[in-house]
Amino acid sequence: MHNWNESLIRGLWFFTASFAVLSVFFIIFFLLKDAVPLFQTVSVQDFIFGNTWNPTGATPSYGVFPLIVDTLLVTLGAMVIAVPLGLGSAVYLSELAPSKVKAVAKPAIELLAGIPSVVYGFFGLIVLTDWLRVAFDVPSGESWLAGSILLGVMALPTIISVSEDALNMVPQMFREGSLALGSTHWQTISRVLIPSALSGITAAVILGMGRVIGETMAVIMVCGNAAIIPEPITNVLSPVRTLTGTLGIEMGEVAVGSLHYSALFAVAVVLLVITLIVNLSAVWILKHIRSKQSAEVPKRHFISPNNEWFWPAVRAVLAVLIVLAVFFLFPPLPAAVLMVFLAALIYAKDRISPNISQKIAFVLLRGAIAVVLCVLGIILLYIIVNGLPALSWEFLTQPPRDLGRAGGIFPAIVGTLYLVAGAISFALPIGIGAAIYLSEYTRGSSRITGIIRTGIDLLNGMPSIVFGLFGFAFLVIFLNFGVSLLAGMITLGLMVLPTIIRTTEESLKSVPTSVREGSLALGSTKWQTIRRVVLPPALPGILTGTILSIGRAAGETAPILFTAAVFSKRFLPTSVYEPVMALPYHLFILATNVPGATKNQYGTALVLLILVVAIYAVAIWIRNRYQKNVRW
């Protein structure tokens, strides 16, 4: 009897775990299915390397080469901005920050991750592009630079928190050993800590890159969307158009089934391939450190034959990259001056006293975190100051009137809550089940668990607009749900599934094996052990993951753009087959489609911001509270 129950439960968890793999397979299948008709007319080479994207010209051309180049350029620019700032802030938070500063700055930076991308886009559209236009005295500020700055800021929280974790994971004895040998604090950081955490930091950068490549809404609003390769290629003020941006602006109006429609799905496939490469390399690197840390850390030698060629090689590659980047980004003369300056710096580096170089370095680190916090402050302040006057009881409780210029946003608030509730009730059982299977029922790595894990990682790295496209092709059209609450819930649920699985698995793993063994030794079955012994202490962790997912689902626009959201709906939905209003979509429409709605635009942005940030704040609070209380 017991046996039967146990296998039923195991089978159930196995099924939920397989779900992620099935979804990945389904998503790829449906994107390919709709992309294939294009290649009956256009060859793959013409598509990938074609220089013109003009699907509605007299002679339509479907060349995505400029889009790919622009996507990579915007990503590169964002990384140039985000990596130094992010790494500097992470080092500061992990090594230098007084505990009081850390207590404030760390959650603040995590909140930065909670700001919905459409709010960033909104800020970029109104403030950033205008500022760039005036500052650089160019005809229009909508440019590669605007996109890179905005996306760089968006990637910062990921880069900071993951690299800070990596720095924290460096064993304390490394620090002590280095300091005991008489190195200064900065020498310890730069020569011991950062090299030891390098693979973790690399993973942080790649994860941040994944976020940047997959971002849609902010890009549409600030990049100008001209499908050209900048001329010359270093012209950061040239307008550009990314793969995601193309999907975001053209998907809505395209005739379903046309060649243009297929071409957009083919663009999605290209985007998917790029993000898969980025995310698989992140997974690979993380796996690499994990195995290193578990097996090698206790007796790791710094001067191993492996390292002797490895570090000089890394340095040489970095130096070549920097030189290339400098000559790429600047005209020849300033580039040469900069190179001389850099060379002087490197020459001087080992000749100035360690104390002075430590001072300089620490000033730079403090500068990095100051810049990050300032940016956060400016964005928040701008939206709060402009949004507060719009907030009123009526605004929160009335349906919109006059195209959203007057009236309130009540149906949008409720619609967002419905969408989130549905997404979570869809994703939570499956996510927790999959995590239980992965953490409790698999020992080591069999082929099947390997596949499941890869599936989850791939799902995690998919750009949100790809989920939107899949939701449209599969749920809205193929299953004929129509643009509906149900389609939106499932799309958002799929999107947050990997987050739930990851966080649940992490918290299950943090429960020591000895506790499980004790329970099993007392004669309980596996499932009794999981239910009564393992799950209760893991609950806060699961809760944090769930709340973070709620925040992400509430703030996303791209997945509901074609699946669930309507511009206006006076009554609340009565069944899941009805469409809904949603806050991020409402803001997107007010900001781009309705003239003269400025006041309510800011009001909606503020309400969305408060909602998402409040959700994140609760998650951070729960985590901090239980992190302190639970000790094994």
Place this chain on the structure above:
Amino acid sequence: MQSRKLRFLIAPVLALLVLATLFTGCVNNSGETTPAPTTAPAAQSISVTGSTTVLPIAEKAAESYMDANSYADIQVSGGGSGAGVQSVGEGTADIGMASRDLKDSEKEKYPDLVQYVVARDGISVIVNPAIPVTSITLEQIKAIYTGEITNWKELGGPDMEIVVIGRDSSSGTREFFSERVMENTDYVRTQLEKNSNGAVQQTVAQTPGAIGYVGLGYIDSSVKALKIDVDGTLIEPSIATVTSGDYPISRMLNMFTKGEASGLSKDYIDYILSPEGQKIVEEEGFVSV
């Protein structure tokens, strides 16, 4: 032994169950979307989706129709002309809106769509108020959008680079502009593309050297609408000039239903075509039919 066998059985059974629920969902759905009989004053809902150009009319009309008839729930969403035609053709929406006529491929795919012309719209060419130019010929517009003219001084304005702003390539407005003004030549590749009339208007308003094209309804004090020079006569984009047929760039705005409109869809379209509805059309800056 037994448990192992079961494990292999369980997964497919569960998979079937889930699929079954999904497909029951479908059946229920198609059952529910059939409109309730019109005689009953019970709550009825229809969804209207498509072109962002037609959206203000549909939305305003829906608001005042719902104020008068409390049983009605009219849901309006944007998405674009293509999405509108597709949704009504597939039956996922009751009314589709399009700022263009049906394409041949669409006619072929959905032969039973019925067209209702609800309004006319003039496409006006707008510039930033900082530009002193007040009129322009169709040839000059074309030259700007093909990239032959790149500076305002060539049109008697200041020495300032022209920032060309257009719509995304699947927009109905762009398609109309391509046919009527561009005569299907290609746009200059540095054109900034926006996904809505509002976005074009906003960008033109905050960019000093910008030129763009939007529907009449989007003209306000933040931008300047250029007069079109037709053989020396300057024609201002306005409701009067579009109605008289003098303004050279105007088009029809459409709604589509699958088969003849019935029930609430019919009442709603009739309301838009009534004098009261056409008043809304004019209030939103379009031209009544």
